[in-house]
Amino acid sequence: MRAVSSLLLLVALPAVLAVKTEDFKTCSQQAFCRRGRALSERAEKDPLWKSPYSVVASSVVIDSDHASFAAAVKSSLYPEIKFGLDVKVHEDGVVRVKMDEVDGLRKRYDEAASWALVKEPKINPNIKWTVGKQDIRASVGGADDVEIVVAFEPLKVTLFRNGKEQVVLNGLGLLHMEHFRTKDAPKEPEVGEDGTQVVLETPNPRAWFEGDEEDGYWEETWRSWTDSKPKGPESLSLDISFPNHGHVYGIPQHATRLSLPTTAGENSYYDEPYRLWNSDVFEYLADSTMSLYGSIPVLYAHNAESTVGIFNAISSDTYIDVAHPDTKSSFTHWVSESGILDVFILPGPTPADIFKQFGNLVGNPALPAHWSLGYHQCRWNYVSSEDVRSVQKRFDEEDIPVDVFWLDIEYAEDHKYFIWDKKTFPDPVEMTNDVSANARKMVVIVDPHLKRVTSYPVYKEAVELDVLSKTKDNNEYEGWCWSGSSAWVDFFNPKSWDWWKGLFKTTQSKNGKYAWTDSTSDVHIWNDMNEPSIFNGPEISMPRDNIHYGGWEHRDVHNINGMLFSNQTWQALKARTDPPQRPFVLTRSFYAGSQRFGAMWTGDNLGTWEHMAVGIKMVLANNLAGFSFSGSDVGGFFGNPDPEMLARWYQAGIFSPFFRAHAHIDTKRREPYLLDEPYKSIVKDAIRLRYNMLPVWYTAFREASTTGLPVIRPHFVVFPQDESAFAIDDQFFIGSSGLLVKPVTEKGATKASVYLPGNQPWYDYFTHRIHAGASKGRTVDVVAELHQIPLFIRGGSIIATKERPRRSSPLMKFDPYTLRVALDQDQSAQGELYVDDGVTFSHEKGQFVWRSLKAQKQGETIKLSSHDLASTNLAVAVDGAALTKYNPSNNFAKTIESVRIEEIVILGLASKPSRVIAGKEQLEWDFYPGVAASAKEDGAPSQLFIKNPVSSISQDWEISIDL
Ligand code: NOJ
Numbered sequence: 001m002r003a004v005s006s007l008l009l010l011v012a013l014p015a016v017l018a019v020k021t022e023d024f025k026t027c028s029q030q031a032f033c034r035r036g037r038a039l040s041e042r043a044e045k046d047p048l049w050k051s052p053y054s055v056v057a058s059s060v061v062i063d064s065d066h067a068s069f070a071a072a073v074k075s076s077l078y079p080e081i082k083f084g085l086d087v088k089v090h091e092d093g094v095v096r097v098k099m100d101e102v103d104g105l106r107k108r109y110d111e112a113a114s115w116a117l118v119k120e121p122k123i124n125p126n127i128k129w130t131v132g133k134q135d136i137r138a139s140v141g142g143a144d145d146v147e148i149v150v151a152f153e154p155l156k157v158t159l160f161r162n163g164k165e166q167v168v169l170n171g172l173g174l175l176h177m178e179h180f181r182t183k184d185a186p187k188e189p190e191v192g193e194d195g196t197q198v199v200l201e202t203p204n205p206r207a208w209f210e211g212d213e214e215d216g217y218w219e220e221t222w223r224s225w226t227d228s229k230p231k232g233p234e235s236l237s238l239d240i241s242f243p244n245h246g247h248v249y250g251i252p253q254h255a256t257r258l259s260l261p262t263t264a265g266e267n268s269y270y271d272e273p274y275r276l277w278n279s280d281v282f283e284y285l286a287d288s289t290m291s292l293y294g295s296i297p298v299l300y301a302h303n304a305e306s307t308v309g310i311f312n313a314i315s316s317d318t319y320i321d322v323a324h325p326d327t328k329s330s331f332t333h334w335v336s337e338s339g340i341l342d343v344f345i346l347p348g349p350t351p352a353d354i355f356k357q358f359g360n361l362v363g364n365p366a367l368p369a370h371w372s373l374g375y376h377q378c379r380w381n382y383v384s385s386e387d388v389r390s391v392q393k394r395f396d397e398e399d400i401p402v403d404v405f406w407l408d409i410e411y412a413e414d415h416k417y418f419i420w421d422k423k424t425f426p427d428p429v430e431m432t433n434d435v436s437a438n439a440r441k442m443v444v445i446v447d448p449h450l451k452r453v454t455s456y457p458v459y460k461e462a463v464e465l466d467v468l469s470k471t472k473d474n475n476e477y478e479g480w481c482w483s484g485s486s487a488w489v490d491f492f493n494p495k496s497w498d499w500w501k502g503l504f505k506t507t508q509s510k511n512g513k514y515a516w517t518d519s520t521s522d523v524h525i526w527n528d529m530n531e532p533s534i535f536n537g538p539e540i541s542m543p544r545d546n547i548h549y550g551g552w553e554h555r556d557v558h559n560i561n562g563m564l565f566s567n568q569t570w571q572a573l574k575a576r577t578d579p580p581q582r583p584f585v586l587t588r589s590f591y592a593g594s595q596r597f598g599a600m601w602t603g604d605n606l607g608t609w610e611h612m613a614v615g616i617k618m619v620l621a622n623n624l625a626g627f628s629f630s631g632s633d634v635g636g637f638f639g640n641p642d643p644e645m646l647a648r649w650y651q652a653g654i655f656s657p658f659f660r661a662h663a664h665i666d667t668k669r670r671e672p673y674l675l676d677e678p679y680k681s682i683v684k685d686a687i688r689l690r691y692n693m694l695p696v697w698y699t700a701f702r703e704a705s706t707t708g709l710p711v712i713r714p715h716f717v718v719f720p721q722d723e724s725a726f727a728i729d730d731q732f733f734i735g736s737s738g739l740l741v742k743p744v745t746e747k748g749a750t751k752a753s754v755y756l757p758g759n760q761p762w763y764d765y766f767t768h769r770i771h772a773g774a775s776k777g778r779t780v781d782v783v784a785e786l787h788q789i790p791l792f793i794r795g796g797s798i799i800a801t802k803e804r805p806r807r808s809s810p811l812m813k814f815d816p817y818t819l820r821v822a823l824d825q826d827q828s829a830q831g832e833l834y835v836d837d838g839v840t841f842s843h844e845k846g847q848f849v850w851r852s853l854k855a856q857k858q859g860e861t862i863k864l865s866s867h868d869l870a871s872t873n874l875a876v877a878v879d880g881a882a883l884t885k886y887n888p889s890n891n892f893a894k895t896i897e898s899v900r901i902e903e904i905v906i907l908g909l910a911s912k913p914s915r916v917i918a919g920k921e922q923l924e925w926d927f928y929p930g931v932a933a934s935a936k937e938d939g940a941p942s943q944l945f946i947k948n949p950v951s952s953i954s955q956d957w958e959i960s961i962d963l
Contacts, residue, residue, distance in 0.1 A: 031216020
């Protein structure tokens with residue numbers, strides 16, 4: 001957001017509150033995008049259009065590693081310009097296609113992938129390329145027959161599965177890599193013999209499809225800003241088609257539906273392409289292709305048999321058109337301002353494969369600190385230490401759980417981050433300790449702009465180290481932000497990294513550099529405004545011709561900029577203690593790779609029902625793109641939501657991987673305890689439900705951190721063949737738990753219509769009412785009065801919860817569990833539970849408990865059991881750490897040895913048991929007859945409650961239910 005409005009937004013938001021679209025460029029306002037879209041229009045109009053790019057067959061060289069080949073590429077329209085193609089097949093079947101200009105006048109930016117990739121991918125040594133007259137091809141493995149074919153003329157890359165086209169690069173011939181040229185002074189026209197003017201051929205002739213004039217090649221002025229463009233034109237256009245795939249998802253961040261609506265073709269839903277250019281968009285629209293704070297250039301295409309994808313490692317301004325030439329296929333056109341072609345083709349074929357393949361590239365999400373899955377209370381601003389203390393007191397008086405209190409920019413003297421305003425925060429360490437005393441944390445904001453006053457040690461040291469961003473003339477860049485005249489650390493400069501780490505140390509360092517000695521290791525960090533947001537810059541950001549470390553222009557690296565900042569902050573917090581504790585860093589700007597370092601939120605949403613609804617879709621899109629730890633400001637950042645909206649927003653927010661309430665400085669206070677009844681109790685119940693379900697969330701995060709599977713999942717991920725649900729994005733699943741939720745996001749709603757997929761029964765989470773399984777899914781109408789949340793358990797699932805409310809999540813550590821066993825039609829069910837200390841990295845060394853929970857029918861007995869999962873799944877137990885052995889009674893497991901299961905509820909049992917025993921011991925139980933899981937009718941299910949059945953969650957156990 002851009003500036004503090006002095007007009008208090010004390011009433012509900014007026015309808016007119018909306019983005020200033022004029023602050024941001026549309027495609028037609030940018031020369032490179034105009035050129036890219038014009039190219040596709042010209043190609044479309046010309047029936048003979050054929051891509052001018054071709055592979056020089058004689059140049060193909062297969063590398064000694066067999067997995068890759070290189071070849072020269074030529075453009076028939078620029079025969080003297082050389083391009084190089086490089087194609088590699090990774091161990092997991094991912095195909096990397098790279099193309100760059102060779103021996104060009106300058107160098108294109110080629111480092112985006114190196115920031116995004118978690119490590120250099122392993123290549124497949126068993127690939128055999130066959131070079132033919134017209135193409136080079138190789139089978140890339142997998143259970144299916146997957147083949148990559150690079151056609152020579154024109155250049156076209158196709159991934160086939162079972163002979164069917166899955167992903168095609170340059171199939172429509174829109175590939176165009178604008179080569180570097182010289183800027184020649186325009187020649188004076190000469191006068192010919194007949195007196196007419198003759199325009200001399202310029203030394204830089206343009207291919208006809210590049211248009212009639214040099215459109216914005218060497219300089220571009222937009223509003224009051226002139227971009228000097230010293231490198232000239234260097235854009236990259238590429239079409240990527242997904243034949244036979246009718247839905248595309250991904251490329252966050254946009255406020256739009258999950259299955260991306262079209263931007264091109266007949267009757268397209270939007271006119272503007274999706275844009276990726278990290279931006280601080282004030283009062284953004286709830287339905288738009290405009291770019292927002294972060295970018296992850298990954299796109300998935302899906303049909304009932306296959307999921308495929310691409311990751312386009314580009315970090316410059318990028319526009320993406322989406323069209324469906326027919327209902328079964330998808331077409332995309334990517335136009336980027338600069339950078340090399342570096343596309344990773346993800347062959348799938350299942351959603352789980354895609355997430356694994358993408359995770360192998362950019363890394364899986366970090367396993368968050370357990371406390372960070374609790375409730376976060378934020379506002380701009382809690383104004384003093386006393387304010388923080390009294391907010392905490394009010395939460396405790398009302399018995400509302402909360403784990404984290406947040407401080408926005410007003411804690412910092414003159415917005416000089418790291419420097420407390422001692423008038424209002426005279427005792428920051430004591431204040432933090434008061435919060436820590438209740439096993440809670442603080443999160444404090446540190447923005448990237450540094451106030452340019454030499455009395456500010458952080459700025460002064462950055463100047464001395466020479467790590468600040470530079471203008472095109474190599475001077476310190478000065479811009480305007482919260483702190484007034486400001487400078488920005490250039491985190492591309494490795495010299496800044498150790499220094500940045502030092503700032504977060506809580507003890508004075510020996511080298512005399514500034515350290516945040518009046519903070520504690522319970523203070524975690526919020527990195528905001530890191531797009532970067534610059535109030536007086538073009539599109540509220542940095543000039544594109546600014547220079548970063550290595551000589552790259554800001555235009556080349558813009559979308560990565562924010563990630564480097566939060567990455568470095570995460571490293572700094574990790575280095576703060578020995579042994580390290582899991583850092584929590586919230587970032588607003590992000591790129592592929594950010595998920596390795598923290599959480600994100602969807603920025604400055606509005607307190608409207610539309611924003612509440614689209615926030616869910618945005619968080620789902622982020623989850624698909626690997627960044628599961630995401631959420632939206634509960635209540636909306638701007639405006640004053642009425643109590644009904646706030647209650648519904650909390651009910652939605654508790655199902656967001658990151659759950660934080662936040663509000664603009666001009667809004668009324670809206671902490672849950674301020675609500676009147678019945679709203680206060682409704683919100684309290686919602687927050688308590690989040691805490692009850694923390695075992696489910698944490699288990700889902702473990703899975704995400706090792707498999708790349710999203711924490712929250714849309715239908716197509718869980719039921720990839722159920723075409724009727726490919727576009728559903730207002731209900732979703734939590735991890736692999738079998739829980740399906742449909743948050744209510746409509747004013748005045750008293751019921752909800754929910755699609756229940758699959759053929760198994762679904763149980764209402766609260767009433768346990770059974771919705772009988774149908775052969776192919778069904779839609780049911782359920783009551784959803786204000787206090788009710790449509791939440792269901794799929795038959796066949798076991799859900800572990802903790803049902804005792806506490807003030808904060810660490811205080812629940814030794815609380816007993818409850819299991820809900822929702823039987824399927826075969827009277828069986830399964831689930832998982834993962835537990836570790838939640839704060840250190842000791843889980844990477846095998847200090848955790850990971851249990852399989854099972855109910856299985858054996859004759860006339862249902863066996864309910866728990867066994868260790870880690871010993872038999874060492875390779876996937878912990879991300880990246882490749883455990884070689886695991887001891888189920890490790891030290892951590894011992895610490896929770898006494899944590900019991902206080903109740904097991906079994907839903908849908910076919911008949912009343914004759915006895916329930918654990919070993920020889922008879923257990924105490926109650927049975928209420930009702931509908932069985934296999935019945936074809938709805939109603940109250942049979943319910944069996946077993947009291948105190950298990951004395952230790954971390955050990956094997958078995959219970960027999962004799963029918
Ligand atoms: C913009 C952020 O998006 C918002 O959450 C924050 O409150 C303000 N900056 C002030 O720091």
